[in-house]
Amino acid sequence: MEPNWTHGTLTSDRITLHYVTQGEGPLMLFLHGFPEFWYSWRHQIPEFAQDHKVVAVDLRGYNESEKPADPAAYRMSELVQDVKDVITGLGYDQCVLVGHDWGGAIAWSVAEAFPALVSRLIVLNMPHPARFFEGLRTPQQLLRSAYIFLFQLPVLPEFLFQLGDYRVFDQTLRETTVNKAAFTDADVEAYKNAFARPGALTAALNYYRNLFQAAARSHPVLEMPTLLIWGEDDLYLGKELTYATEQYVRDFQVQYIPNCSHWVQQEQPQLVNQTIRAFLSR
Numbered sequence: 001m002e003p004n005w006t007h008g009t010l011t012s013d014r015i016t017l018h019y020v021t022q023g024e025g026p027l028m029l030f031l032h033g034f035p036e037f038w039y040s041w042r043h044q045i046p047e048f049a050q051d052h053k054v055v056a057v058d059l060r061g062y063n064e065s066e067k068p069a070d071p072a073a074y075r076m077s078e079l080v081q082d083v084k085d086v087i088t089g090l091g092y093d094q095c096v097l098v099g100h101d102w103g104g105a106i107a108w109s110v111a112e113a114f115p116a117l118v119s120r121l122i123v124l125n126m127p128h129p130a131r132f133f134e135g136l137r138t139p140q141q142l143l144r145s146a147y148i149f150l151f152q153l154p155v156l157p158e159f160l161f162q163l164g165d166y167r168v169f170d171q172t173l174r175e176t177t178v179n180k181a182a183f184t185d186a187d188v189e190a191y192k193n194a195f196a197r198p199g200a201l202t203a204a205l206n207y208y209r210n211l212f213q214a215a216a217r218s219h220p221v222l223e224m225p226t227l228l229i230w231g232e233d234d235l236y237l238g239k240e241l242t243y244a245t246e247q248y249v250r251d252f253q254v255q256y257i258p259n260c261s262h263w264v265q266q267e268q269p270q271l272v273n274q275t276i277r278a279f280l281s282r
Helices: 076-089 102-113 131-135 141-145 146-149 154-167 168-174 185-195 201-209 270-279
Strands: 006-011 015-024 027-031 055-057 095-100 118-124 226-231 252-257
Touching: 006 076, 015 076, 015 226, 027 076, 027 102, 076 102, 102 118, 102 131, 118 185, 141 146, 154 168, 154 185, 154 201, 168 185, 185 201, 226 270, 252 270
Parallel strands: 027 055, 027 095, 095 118, 118 226, 226 252
Antiparallel strands: 006 015, 015 055
16 A cells, blocks of 8 residues: 555654655645544545655644643644644645645644645635534534534543444444445554554544634635535535635635545545646646
8 A cells, every 4th residue: 555655753842743755846735634644645645746745644643643641732723833843844835735624624724824834725524614613503513513512521432432442433434435435444444543542532532622712713815726625425514614615715616526425535536636636737
């Protein structure tokens, strides 16, 4: 799966992060979601390494990256600074920034906080943060997001995740996809192993335990070209959350992918790669 991939670490005065890289050229930085790690970009790394330096990072707390014990270490401000540190630590002053799910939420926030660092923004199945929090005021999105409120509890979510040898990964990844062959046994096992690392599960849940601190912030209009890719059969985030994104992004396009779940880049990798290629070649 990874014949030409290189594993590395970046250490700042704040944290040590693990990443996988391939290729040379302009930086293309990939940020994964929950409950994933760099491996969620396994279909994109070799494709875009043809003309970019692709870096798929383990976000703080995940897999081989450092796992601070303080829950406050997972506030959005810390996650945004991590991305800035990765870009500059790799010797770049900007990148094509790609994020899915939580990685998408971080990517939106990086683009707002440090727009000069982002030449193009690509987000997969994560609405603009303003639209997400607006959605949480509706009954349909509240129902889809019920798990978020469960994750606010101490201890219990960790216990539930570990039941039956982390069988939640079989349920979450396989049973919510349209294409049931999107995740192999080896894929699911890789995710289980990443979350079985000491401290990883609590760290990942701490992202959600800091979620609502970001609800009230203001949102400048983004100027960089931005692409939103959306698997239409997302059980967690409604398609309606993509509507009216234009009021927050001046140069915006959205590509809906039918018959595809939340795990869009893993379920429809060729179509996702083609869509990103077309956007980058504009």
